[in-house]
Amino acid sequence: MIEFSYSEPDSLVELLEMLEEGGNTAALLAGGTDLVNHIRIGKRTPNKVISLKSVRELNHELTFCQDGITIGALTTLSAIEKHSVVREMFPALAEAVNKIGSTQIRNKGTLVGNLCNASPAADAIPALLIYNAVIHIVSKKDRRTVPVEAFMKGPGKTDLQQGEIVESIFVPTPPANSGSCYLKSSRRDGADLTIVGAAALVALSGEVRIGLGAVAPVPFRAHAAEKMARDEPVNLDAALDEAVKQANPISDLRASREYRLAMIKTFTRKAIHICRERIQK
Structure with missing residues (x-):
């Protein structure tokens, strides 16, 4: 079991002092749902854990x-x-x-x-x-x-x-007269990591925004695909192809690279369709 000290500062000034003193060996604890698990499996080995829950200036609301x-x-x-x-x-x-x-x-x-x-x-x-x-x-x-x-x-x-x-x-605040949604592909809803995540926002002005997750080293905005979807709102195929070009997914236990690339088009198209429906409502 890893040993570490635990501190619970009650002000932002005190917290930042502790964080500076702890350097790279300090870890911040808020909800702890990631940190505690990382410590258990040895992914994180902090010498000092600093809780945020009593810091007056940090908002819960x-x-x-x-x-x-x-x-x-x-x-x-x-x-x-x-x-x-x-x-x-x-x-x-x-x-x-x-x-x-x-x-x-x-x-x-x-x-x-x-x-x-x-x-x-x-x-x-x-x-x-x-x-x-x-x-x-x-x-x-x-x-x-x-x-x-x-x-x-x-x-x-x-x-x-x-x-x-x-x-x-x-x-x-989102643009006026817009709709947005998020869709996720996973093996088990809420109990497994995302295979493909697609967020979209569509405005009556023609603006389209697309955010993708689990298909690159970091989640990203598909800016080139957005422009194509804005210019060709009826035919999304070219825009969806462009979104796929911007992605660089891996193959792992949950899904292959090829499957993820295919699902980008499926989930992004569906997300944009839902956004358009929500504008009408």
């Missing part, structure tokens, strides 16, 4: 304004998926969060923690991508913002530097 929503570092997945405003205005995010693990996992896990875990198959990231979400990062010396598209650098790797934490995620 969702904060709404005319421009969008702010999701705090300690906001649970359950709080997001169950909130009526999220379900109405950001349905793709609510649907994606609902696909993460079990009810017990969502009751403990946080969206920020899920983001920082940086799994290529993370369900929530494609949804955050189509909403142009922004990550708010803080350290002892500075604050900065990073588009979610630039935050993930590879499997398990993010743009966070030593001594930094994610304070919150801001999700801008």
Whole structure:
């Protein structure tokens, strides 16, 4: 069993001091659904675990304004998926969060923690991508913002530097007269990692956004495919072919590379169709 010290700071200043002192050997604990499992299997071997749950400045709540929503570092997945405003205005995010693990996992896990875990198959990231979400990062010396598209650098790797934490995620209000959704292919719903994840947003203005997960080292926006779908809204075949070109999936126990490439077209087409139906409603 790995031995480590445990600290529970009650202020952001104290937290950042501890994080700086701990360096690369410190690990942050929010919901713990990823960290605890990683420690058990030896994937993470921290000398110091710092809990975030008592830090006064880190929000457990969702904060709404005319421009969008702010999701705090300690906001649970359950709080997001169950909130009526999220379900109405950001349905793709609510649907994606609902696909993460079990009810017990969502009751403990946080969206920020899920983001920082940086799994290529993370369900929530494609949804955050189509909403142009922004990550708010803080350290002892500075604050900065990073588009979610630039935050993930590879499997398990993010743009966070030593001594930094994610304070919150801001999700801008979607365009007027738009519909969005998230679809997931997996062997068992809610109990297995994603084979292909597809998020889409379609606006009456013609704008199309596509976010894909589990088909590349990081979830990504299919910008070239979006432009083609915008220019040729009736015939999506060329746009879907372009989305496949942008992907670079692996073969693993859940699915082959070839299957994932085929499912990109199937799930993206279906997601766009659902978005168009939602605009009409």
